[in-house]
Amino acid sequence: MKEYWTSLASILGVFAFCQTILQTVFPPELRFASAKLFNKIFNCFSSYCYFEITEIDGVNTNELYNAVQLYLSSSVSITGNRLSLTRAVNSSAFTFGLANNDSIADIFNGVNVVWEHVVTQRNSQTFSWRPLPDEKRGFTLRIKKKDKHLILNSYLDYIMEKASDIRRKNQDRLLYTNSRGGSLDSRGHPWESVPFKHPSTFDTLAMDPEKKIEIMNDLQDFANGQGFYHKTGRAWKRGYLLYGPPGTGKSSMIAAMANFLGYDIYDLELTEVHNNSELRKLLMKTSSKSIIVIEDIDCSINLTNRKNNKNNGSGLGSGSGSGLGCSRSYYESGVGEIRGGVGEENVNSITLSGLLNFTDGLWSCCGSERIFVFTTNHIEKLDPALLRSGRMDMHIFMSYCSMQALKILLKNYLGCEEGVDLEESVMKELEEVIGMARMTPADISEVLIKNRRKKERAVDELLEILKVRAEKNKKNGEGDEDDDEEEEEQEKRALDSDSPKQESEIEDDCKEGSEEEEKIK
Ligand SMILES: Nc1ncnc2c1ncn2[C@@H]1O[C@H](COP(=O)(O)OP(=O)(O)OP(=O)(O)O)[C@@H](O)[C@H]1O
Numbered sequence: 358m359k360e361y362w363t364s365l366a367s368i369l370g371v372f373a374f375c376q377t378i379l380q381t382v383f384p385p386e387l388r389f390a391s392a393k394l395f396n397k398i399f400n401c402f403s404s405y406c407y408f409e410i411t412e413i414d415g416v417n418t419n420e421l422y423n424a425v426q427l428y429l430s431s432s433v434s435i436t437g438n439r440l441s442l443t444r445a446v447n448s449s450a451f452t453f454g455l456a457n458n459d460s461i462a463d464i465f466n467g468v469n470v471v472w473e474h475v476v477t478q479r480n481s482q483t484f485s486w487r488p489l490p491d492e493k494r495g496f497t498l499r500i501k502k503k504d505k506h507l508i509l510n511s512y513l514d515y516i517m518e519k520a521s522d523i524r525r526k527n528q529d530r531l532l533y534t535n536s537r538g539g540s541l542d543s544r545g546h547p548w549e550s551v552p553f554k555h556p557s558t559f560d561t562l563a564m565d566p567e568k569k570i571e572i573m574n575d576l577q578d579f580a581n582g583q584g585f586y587h588k589t590g591r592a593w594k595r596g597y598l599l600y601g602p603p604g605t606g607k608s609s610m611i612a613a614m615a616n617f618l619g620y621d622i623y624d625l626e627l628t629e630v631h632n633n634s635e636l637r638k639l640l641m642k643t644s645s646k647s648i649i650v651i652e653d654i655d656c657s658i659n660l661t662n663r664k665n666n667k668n669n670g671s672g673l674g675s676g677s678g679s680g681l682g683c684s685r686s687y688y689e690s691g692v693g694e695i696r697g698g699v700g701e702e703n704v705n706s707i708t709l710s711g712l713l714n715f716t717d718g719l720w721s722c723c724g725s726e727r728i729f730v731f732t733t734n735h736i737e738k739l740d741p742a743l744l745r746s747g748r749m750d751m752h753i754f755m756s757y758c759s760m761q762a763l764k765i766l767l768k769n770y771l772g773c774e775e776g777v778d779l780e781e782s783v784m785k786e787l788e789e790v791i792g793m794a795r796m797t798p799a800d801i802s803e804v805l806i807k808n809r810r811k812k813e814r815a816v817d818e819l820l821e822i823l824k825v826r827a828e829k830n831k832k833n834g835e836g837d838e839d840d841d842e843e844e845e846e847q848e849k850r851a852l853d854s855d856s857p858k859q860e861s862e863i864e865d866d867c868k869e870g871s872e873e874e875e876k877i878k
């Protein structure tokens with residue numbers, strides 16, 4: 358064996374020597390031919406094989422090159438000494454890369470490989486229809502010949518997947534809306550998109566930390582659950598129903614979910630959808646790794662009397678909702694019954710079953726890795742069909758501000774740490790009244806924002822307000838909660854007064870008015 362290696366080394370030595378002579382004495386053509394021959398002979402004896410991935414493949418940009426660059430950026434940032442830094446268009450993150458002519462080792466399925474980033478000057482005589490960069494860039498992948506068949510395809514697939522993950526994480530999220538109605542854009546797309554810049558995260562969300570961790574784990578399990586969903590024969594999707602009073606953070610939670618998973622958001626405005634097949638088309642045009650949101654579902658559709666509605670089940674009336682970035686009408690309650698009612702199928706014939714099919718039917722699994730989120734202020738108004746397990750997998754109650762949540766708000770808005778900036782006695786006082794005060798995180802954050810430069814004043818004012826609210830609630834008993842909610846809903850409706858009222862609403866208002874008059878009498 359030793360003799361074999363000695364002779365091999367001497368052969369290679371001779372070739373190297375010959376090449377040096379050739380380089381100094383012979384013309385370039387001859388040198389090129391000899392180098393080719395040398396490489397061929399060298400490759401026969403080498404135990405490695407090499408793959409070149411150039412930046413530009415002919416005239417097209419090579420996607421694999423970009424993918425490798427991104428993939429290596431994840432490990433390079435930790436191990437490399439000399440790195441390149443880039444920031445792509447539409448991205449708020451910096452990407453580390455392998456510097457020119459540098460190399461890095463990687464392991465995949467127990468197999469060692471080496472990547473080299475090769476940069477050479479481009480031959481100025483090269484002819485091309487479009488301007489090419491001065492430098493020719495490429496990656497060279499070195500794998501042992503015996504390992505080539507074991508890993509090459511799966512390794513490259515893995516790299517492509519990993520790169521698109523990194524790209525998604527680096528790139529800004531998109532918020533899609535169907536506010537254009539049924540019309541399509543020039544590419545035949547029914548959705549319009551804007552960059553999604555909502556800063557809400559699970560860190561900024563004020564809620565019980567245990568519940569928060571439970572939700573984060575659930576989301577993480579979902580995102581990593583491809584194998585599980587495949588094995589169990591389930592469509593790779595998950596439904597969350599967020600319910601609770603206005604201002605408790607339902608929209609903020611959706612934004613936090615999107616930022617946590619790096620998913621885009623499709624904010625579905627049901628007013629703009631005319632029938633079930635349009636709803637299905639919208640679904641088909643959503644991408645995977647996305648969150649499909651219907652806000653204030655109880656106000657968008659009359660979900661309680663679908664059996665009574667002869668023609669089309671529950672008619673869908675209007676979209677409503679808050680917060681994620683699209684202006685839209687709030688709380689056009691009850692319109693659905695009229696628009697989708699008997700004999701008006703052509704005007705608006707989205708049915709509850711259409712909506713259920715949208716989330717749960719065969720069509721719901723075209724594409725994959727989708728999350729459906731519905732929000733409501735009144736879970737009791739929803740049809741049980743929407744609530745059954747498997748459809749909305751997790752019901753999340755967004756409650757009034759608890760002590761745990763208040764601590765998060767104090768930290769986020771005032772930078773107050775428990776035990777450091779706030780005395781124990783103050784914390785105790787806050788704890789005594791926070792439950793009874795039944796204030797939403799939105800209300801509390803308003804007080805904190807107003808006084809954010811004066812911590813003590815902010816806490817004092819908050820304590821004062823909490824005490825007053827708690828006292829009032831104590832006096833009025835339980836019924837007060839409903840009154841508060843009703844007041845807030847009225848406010849929301851008032852906000853919507855710009856949009857012309859539907860006949861039904863006017864009728865409803867009159868009815869409510871006369872009912873109230875009767876009550877007063
Ligand atoms: N749990 C929370 N944590 C942090 N901030 C919150 C929370 N709840 C509300 N807020 C603040 O209040 C504002 C309104 O909250 P958000 O729109 O998320 O409430 P919502 O529950 O969606 O209300 P609605 O039912 O009216 O749609 C947000 O901009 C956020 O700053």
Ligand SMILES: [Mg+2]
Nearest residue numbers: 607608679680
């Ligand atoms: Mg909201």
